[in-house]
Amino acid sequence: xxxxxxxxxxxxxxxxxxxxxxxxxxxxxxxxxxxxxxxxxxxxxxxxxxxxxxxxxxxxxxxxxxxxxxxxxxxxxxxxxxxxxxxxxxxxxxxxxxxxxxxxxxxxxxxxxxxxxxxxxxxxxxxxxxxxxxxxxxxxxxxxxxxxxxxxxxxxxxxxxxxxxxxxxxxxxxxxxxxxxxxxxxxxxxxxxxxxxxxxxxxxxxxxxxxxxxxxxxxxxxxxxxxxxxxxxxxxxxxxxxxxxxxxxxxxxxxxxxxxxxxxxxxxxxxxxxxxxxxxxxxxxxxxxxxxxxxxxxxxxxxxxxxxxxxxxxxxxxxxxxxxxxxxxxxxxxxxxxxxxxxxxxxxxxxxxxxxxxxxxxxxxxxxxxxxxxxxxxxxxxxxxxxxxxxxxxxxxxxxxxxxxxxxxxxxxxxxxxxxxxxxxxxxxxxxxxxxxxxxxxxxxxxxxxxxxxxxxxxxxxxxxxxxxxxxxxxxxxxxxxxxxxxxxxxxxxxxxxxxxxxxxxxxxxxxxxxxxxxxxxxxxxxxxxxxxxxxxxxxxxxxxxxxxxxxxxxxxxxxxxxxxxxxxxxxxxxxxxxxxxxxxxxxxxxxxxxxxxxxxxxxxxxxxxxxxxxxxxxxxxxxxxxxxxxxxxxxxxxxxxxxxxxxxxxxxxxxxxxxxxxxxxxxxxxxxxxxxxxxxxxxxxxxxxxxxxxxxxxxxxxxxxxxxxxxxxxxxxxxxxxxxxxxxxxxxxxxxxxxxxxxxxxxxxxxxxxxxxxxxxxxxxxxxxxxxxxxxxxxxxxxxxxxxxxxxxxxxxxxxxxxxxx
Amino acid sequence: xxxxxxxxxxxxxxxxxxxxxxxxxxxxxxxxxxxxxxxxxxxxxxxxxxxxxxxxxxxxxxxxxxxxxxxxxxxxxxxxxxxxxxxxxxxxxxxxxxxxxxxxxxxxxxxxxxxxxxxxxxxxxxxxxxxxxxxxxxxxxxxxxxxxxxx
Numbered sequence: 001x002x003x004x005x006x007x008x009x010x011x012x013x014x015x016x017x018x019x020x021x022x023x024x025x026x027x028x029x030x031x032x033x034x035x036x037x038x039x040x041x042x043x044x045x046x047x048x049x050x051x052x053x054x055x056x057x058x059x060x061x062x063x064x065x066x067x068x069x070x071x072x073x074x075x076x077x078x079x080x081x082x083x084x085x086x087x088x089x090x091x092x093x094x095x096x097x098x099x100x101x102x103x104x105x106x107x108x109x110x111x112x113x114x115x116x117x118x119x120x121x122x123x124x125x126x127x128x129x130x131x132x133x134x135x136x137x138x139x140x141x142x143x144x145x146x147x148x149x150x151x152x153x154x155x156x157x158x159x160x161x162x163x164x165x166x167x168x169x170x171x172x173x174x175x176x177x178x179x180x181x182x183x184x185x186x187x188x189x190x191x192x193x194x195x196x197x198x199x200x201x202x203x204x205x206x207x208x209x210x211x212x213x214x215x216x217x218x219x220x221x222x223x224x225x226x227x228x229x230x231x232x233x234x235x236x237x238x239x240x241x242x243x244x245x246x247x248x249x250x251x252x253x254x255x256x257x258x259x260x261x262x263x264x265x266x267x268x269x270x271x272x273x274x275x276x277x278x279x280x281x282x283x284x285x286x287x288x289x290x291x292x293x294x295x296x297x298x299x300x301x302x303x304x305x306x307x308x309x310x311x312x313x314x315x316x317x318x319x320x321x322x323x324x325x326x327x328x329x330x331x332x333x334x335x336x337x338x339x340x341x342x343x344x345x346x347x348x349x350x351x352x353x354x355x356x357x358x359x360x361x362x363x364x365x366x367x368x369x370x371x372x373x374x375x376x377x378x379x380x381x382x383x384x385x386x387x388x389x390x391x392x393x394x395x396x397x398x399x400x401x402x403x404x405x406x407x408x409x410x411x412x413x414x415x416x417x418x419x420x421x422x423x424x425x426x427x428x429x430x431x432x433x434x435x436x437x438x439x440x441x442x443x444x445x446x447x448x449x450x451x452x453x454x455x456x457x458x459x460x461x462x463x464x465x466x467x468x469x470x471x472x473x474x475x476x477x478x479x480x481x482x483x484x485x486x487x488x489x490x491x492x493x494x495x496x497x498x499x500x501x502x503x504x505x506x507x508x509x510x511x512x513x514x515x516x517x518x519x520x521x522x523x524x525x526x527x528x529x530x531x532x533x534x535x536x537x538x539x540x541x542x543x544x545x546x547x548x549x550x551x552x553x554x555x556x557x558x559x560x561x562x563x564x565x566x567x568x569x570x571x572x573x574x575x576x577x578x579x580x581x582x583x584x585x586x587x588x589x590x591x592x593x594x595x596x597x598x599x600x601x602x603x604x605x606x607x608x609x610x611x612x613x614x615x616x617x618x619x620x621x622x623x624x625x626x627x628x629x630x631x632x633x634x635x636x637x638x639x640x641x642x643x644x645x646x647x648x649x650x651x652x653x654x655x656x657x658x659x660x661x662x663x664x665x666x667x668x669x670x671x672x673x674x675x676x677x678x679x680x681x682x683x684x685x686x687x688x689x690x691x692x693x694x695x696x697x698x699x700x701x702x703x704x705x706x707x708x709x710x711x712x713x714x715x716x717x718x719x720x721x722x723x724x725x726x727x728x729x730x731x732x733x734x735x736x737x738x739x740x741x742x743x744x745x746x747x748x749x750x751x752x753x754x755x756x757x758x759x760x761x762x763x764x765x766x767x768x769x770x771x772x773x774x775x776x777x778x779x780x781x782x783x784x785x786x787x788x789x790x791x792x793x794x795x796x797x798x799x800x801x802x803x804x805x806x807x
Numbered sequence: 808x809x810x811x812x813x814x815x816x817x818x819x820x821x822x823x824x825x826x827x828x829x830x831x832x833x834x835x836x837x838x839x840x841x842x843x844x845x846x847x848x849x850x851x852x853x854x855x856x857x858x859x860x861x862x863x864x865x866x867x868x869x870x871x872x873x874x875x876x877x878x879x880x881x882x883x884x885x886x887x888x889x890x891x892x893x894x895x896x897x898x899x900x901x902x903x904x905x906x907x908x909x910x911x912x913x914x915x916x917x918x919x920x921x922x923x924x925x926x927x928x929x930x931x932x933x934x935x936x937x938x939x940x941x942x943x944x945x946x947x948x949x950x951x952x953x954x955x956x957x958x
Contacts, residue, residue, distance in 0.1 A: 256855060495838075544841035590857045592840070592850075593888065595945055599842050605850050605857050613838040613850040613857055 011052050012105045013238060015097070018045040020304060022094050026087060027307050033082035042090070043072045049097060061100045064115055067122040068093045080129050089125055091308075092118065241334070244294055251284075251291045252588045256607060258284045259585065263609035288586070297337055299377045299386070300328030306348055310373065313352045320359050320370045321352050327377040332384055336478055340386070340460075343451040347388050347474055348373070350448075355392030355472055365469070367391060383460075389473035395466045397423035404429065424466040428452045485589060487616065489582040489608070490565060492540045496614040497578075498587050498606055499565060503619035505573060507581060508564040517562075519577075520782055527765065527782060528564055528575055534777055536626065536765060537564060537575040543601065543625050569623030576622070585609075589616060600624065662757050662785070664778060665737065665750035667713055672754060674778060674785045681740035683753065685733050697796075700747060702738065709736065709747045710795040712786070739788040744799055746792045755779070770794065811927075811936060813898030814881060817869045821894075822901060822927070822936045829882040829889060831897050834860075846942070848893055853882065860891040861942055868918030885943055892939065901934065903927055908936060921946070 022045045029038045050065035068090070074080040096115060103109070258281060265277040303325050314321040332340075356362075356371030363369050376387045401415045404426045415423070427448045452462050460478035467473075487498040488507070508530065510517040519526045519537060526537040539561070561577040587606040592599065603618035661677040690700050691709060698709040736747035757778060765775040771790040775782055793800045811822035812831070837849040837860055848862040860880065864872060872878060872895055880891040908925035924938040 253855065593857075593859045594886070595847055595859050595861075595890075596840055596843050598844070599840060601842060602840065605838070607852050607855060607857065611852055612836050613852050615838065615840060615850075 008056060008104060009238070011056060012101050013236075015049055015052070015101045018048055019094055019098050019101075021045055023091070023308055024304070026090055026094070027311065029082055030084070030087050030311075033087075034078075036076065039072060039076045039082075043069065043076060046072060046093075058100070058104065058109070060115060061097065061104075063119060064093060064096055064100070067119050071122060071126055074126060074129075080126065086125065089122060093122070239294070244291075247291055248295065251288050254284055255288055255586055256588055259609040260611065285586070295334045296331040297334055298329050298331050299337065299384075300325070302337055302341055302344065303328055303375065306345075306375065309345060309348055310352055313349060314356075314371075317353060318358060319352065319356055321356050322370050322372050324372065324374045325376075326374065330377040330379060330384060332478070336384075339454065340476070340478065343454045343476075344375075344386065344388070346447055346451055348375070351388060351390040351392065351472070355390040355394075357393055384478045386476040386478070387473060388476075389471060391471040394468045394470055394472045395424045395427065395464075396468060397466070400424065400426050420466070420468075424464055427464075428462070485587060486584060487587045487606075488565070488584050489614065490563070490576075490578045491580040491582060492561075492576075492578040496582065496608065496612075497540070498585070498614050498616045499567070499576075500603065500616065500619070501584065503567050503569070505566040505568050508566060508575070510562055510564060525765070526577070529777075529780075529782075530566065530575075532777065532780070534765060534775065534782055535564070535566065535573060535575045537577050538622070538626050539577050543622055567619050567622070569620050572623060572626075574623065574626055576617075587614075587616070660759065662759055662778070663737070663753065664755040664757060664783065665735070666752040666754050668751045670713060672778070672781055672783045673712070673750070674759075674776070674783045675737060675748075675788060676785070677756065679739065679788050681738045681745065684736045684738055684747065686736055688732055688734060691734070700736070702736075702745065702747070705745065707736075707738070707745045707747050708796055708799065709749055710791065712748050712750060712791065714795070737788070739792055741789070741792070741800065746796060746799070748788065748791065810900050810902045811934070812881075812900050813934060814879070814894035815896050815898060816863055816867060816894055817872075819867070819869075820898060820929070820932055820934055821863075822934045823881065823883075823892075823939070824936070825900060827883055827939065829884050831879050831881050833877065834880050834891070844945075851880065851891060853880075853889060853891070856889065858882065858889045858891045860893055863892055863894060863919075866919045866922065866942070883939055890939070890942065892942070901927070901929075911935075 022042055025038050025042045025045075029035065029042065032038070046065050046068045050062055050069060053059075053062040053065065071080070071086065071090070075082055075086070080086065096113075096118065099113065262277060262281060265274055306325065307323055310321050310323045351373050352371075356373070357365070357367075359369040362371065371390065371392060373388065373390045376385075376389075378385050397420045401410075401418070401423050404410050405412060405415060409429050410426065429449060455462050455476055455478070460476055463475040463477075465473040465475065486501045488501055488504055489496055489498055491497075508528070510519065510528075519528055521527070528535045528537050561579050563578050563581050564575040565578060565581075566573060566575050585608075589604040590606060591604055592602060596602070600621040601618060602621070603616045605613050605615050608614050662674040663677055663680065663683075664672050664674050666672050684702060686700050691698050692700065694706065698711070699706050700709055701707070734749045735751070735753050736749055739746050739748060759776065759778050771787055771794060773785040773787050775784050777783070789800070810825045812825045812828055813820055813822045815821070832853070834851045834853065837851050839849040840847060843849075846861055846863075846866045848860040848865075850857050851860050852858075858880075864870070876895045878893045878895055879897050881894055881897070882889050882891050906927065908927060910925050911920070911923045921941045922937045922939065923935050925936045927934040927936065
């Protein structure tokens with residue numbers, strides 16, 4: 001590549017961009033075979049290639065382009081009409097041109113491939129057309145095209161314009177092992193290339209070797225949208241990626257120095273200097289943004305190749321698949337883009353090959369004949385999310401389990417204990433992907449472990465949402481591992497921490513009166529009421545201790561902190577109590593190094609303007625150490641959440657939270673509690689004097705029976721026994737909530753019944769101990785919802801016995 | 808005929824092959840990292856590079872240094888970056904010529920013994936030569952009790 005002249009290099013780059021355009025146009029030509037603008041656009045690309053090779057002396061390429069031109073002008077003039085056969089031929093032409101461009105780039109003029117047969121075939125295609133009615137001699141054309149060496153087999157789509165004979169012929173061709181051997185232009189046979197792929201230095205070479213037709217274009221500059229390519233291609237230059245990396249690092253250092261200088265400027269505070277610094281600061285920021293942009297590429301650069309992958313594969317499998325793409329403008333760092341290229345292509349192939357059923361099966365199942373694959377990309381929570389959903393058959397968990405058992409990957413016992421969702425996860429097990437699996441398991445799971453490994457290598461994660469019979473959604477989350485991020489610098493217990501701004505929803509200043517400053521407590525957990533939602537609060541020190549296995553022993557103490565940083569983690573929002581907010585800053589993320597890898601609370605470290613080191617908080621890591629993040633219910637609803645419009649109601653997580661009728665009662669010194677009305681038998685009011693003692697417990701007579709009484713306060717922490725005892729005799733009457741099970745009854749004493757409400761039981765805080773279902777907001781008050789049957793069993797095990805789920 | 812740079816921890820004297828040392832420097836500020844392994848003191852800024860600092864006293868089961876000690880950082884290259892080994896103070900460079908290093912006795916155990924590569928006899932004490940490899944490899948069984956003091 002180094003030895004070829006600049007003019008040739010430009011030609012190759014230009015030719016490649018042209019070919020991208022060419023393929024896209026061909027795909028649209030397939031849909032509307034007579035659109036004159038499309039044909040003209042294709043023609044122009046081929047013509048440009050031909051023109052350039054004329055004076056550069058690439059005879060083979062010129063000959064190819066020339067024949068292509070002939071064919072295309074016939075299409076343009078309307079003497080021929082594009083049929084699948086011609087379009088296949090044009091695709092092959094494109095592949096051949098790309099292959100030659102690649103050879104030229106490698107310094108091997110035009111490569112050793114012989115295209116004379118292909119040229120003859122193209123001529124024949126044209127002369128046959130002239131000589132016979134459309135379709136009449138299509139057979140010979142198809143046969144010939146199919147015989148072209150080195151390229152994909154030609155398969156006429158849907159027999160349009162082809163004779164039955166042609167179809168037979170084509171069917172034979174396509175029955176050649178369709179997946180493994182078909183050199184798809186974009187999707188080299190997986191997973192072999194994935195193992196060698198994406199280290200940057202190798203990319204050009206490996207992909208060229210493995211897939212002659214693939215686009216090994218390492219063009220570092222962002223490519224322009226296809227429509228503008230022709231107008232803009234002389235405004236782009238090619239830059240070595242290592243050079244860009246070096247500039248990137250230098251800019252990182254520059255930002256650091258700028259920050260340090262800024263510190264001095266702020267302390268010095270003299271006029272002209274400050275202005276200069278501001279200037280420096282602005283320029284540095286802009287420079288940094290510019291350099292970052294050079295590495296960012298829209299994901300559609302990668303997706304651009306997907307329509308063709310789907311087209312070819314769908315044809316090969318005899319399926320009809322529509323590909324929809326959303327969010328192609330989502331930008332990703334070039335390295336990351338390279339790294340996810342193969343996994344994504346693989347998933348796409350899986351979706352077409354194993355996910356989408358054949359048209360007949362689909363119709364029989366009542367689905368539209370055309371399968372649908374939706375690929376979406378978007379930024380959320382500081383990560384790039386890529387989702388690929390299909391409306392195919394999903395994963396058959398039983399088959400997966402059987403396969404995993406056969407392969408000895410899991411034991412029969414563990415299969416029995418697994419839920420459907422866990423079973424589906426088995427496809428990620430290494431060793432699940434084998435050639436056998438392709439034929440025996442009609443679900444998915446080919447090479448999924450490789451996909452997972454590759455995504456995890458760049459710090460991402462793969463999640464799977466399976467709807468058996470309805471389709472499958474794969475969610476890939478990739479972190480933005482960019483070197484410089486905006487962060488908020490905060491102070492907690494005299495230490496500075498940086499919080500990435502992507503994780504911050506808002507900063508709240510605590511203004512409440514008194515030592516609590518508006519912070520409320522549920523058990524020993526501080527919460528803050530933010531616009532009607534309960535926000536659990538955490539202290540950094542508490543988290544550090546919790547992660548070390550110590551229990552935080554700081555109950556309701558006065559709040560020293562002044563701010564709450566509202567943080568967003570995967571499934572929960574939570575507030576971090578901190579003492580002071582310093583400023584926002586662009587920080588350079590430095591890794592913590594091998595020895596601190598096990599500490600999951602920090603994402604890295606950075607050097608501050610004063611030269612000291614500050615730790616960068618890892619918000620998802622913090623969330624893992626907060627108890628609520630382990631709440632299984634919340635996790636389930638997240639897993640089941642369904643992004644696919646068609647499957648809106650398939651996931652349980654989408655169901656609205658049911659309303660329940662609740663009795664709200666007050667326990668003096670504790671606060672309101674809520675009891676689901678369905679769980680209680682009746683309410684009684686007793687004079688305090690009616691409480692008697694029998695067999696060591698308080699009892700009262702009720703409807704001719706002796707009913708044991710339970711003081712709820714005994715089970716609610718934060719209220720001492722003495723306190724509760726002194727509380728009751730004061731009032732003359734007690735209210736008793738009667739809980740009955742069969743003939744047994746028990747009375748729960750409360751101080752006052754406040755209200756009866758219908759409320760949605762969406763727990764803001766999960767259950768903290770047995771008997772409490774969780775905490776929710778009722779009429780603006782944090783209220784614990786309690787489960788009488790559990791308390792009855794706790795208080796009177798002799799009567800209500802061992803745990804009974806029916807309660 | 809290696810040369811060894813000596814350094815002190817409490818009253819013990821240790822040696823490290825000078826070829827393994829990048830530099831010895833005072834670093835005023837160390838940022839502690841909560842929940843880090845017991846032998847990590849924290850992070851330090853070495854001219855724009857963040858280095859993990861290793862608390863050798865913890866590794867050898869010694870009590871924390873008194874405030875009067877102004878520790879030195881022995882910077883050793885590690886996987887393209889650097890680690891800092893914190894010592895109370897640096898000594899001098901010892902050249903033992905052709906004298907053989909005595910391997911540590913088999914019964915030699917106790918906190919940090921995995922670091923001891925060998926021993927040289929000095930006039931009035933023993934010089935423990937350390938090999939930082941177990942630190943690089945992050946290979947420590949468990950945290951030693953911080954009670955032992957050198958008599």
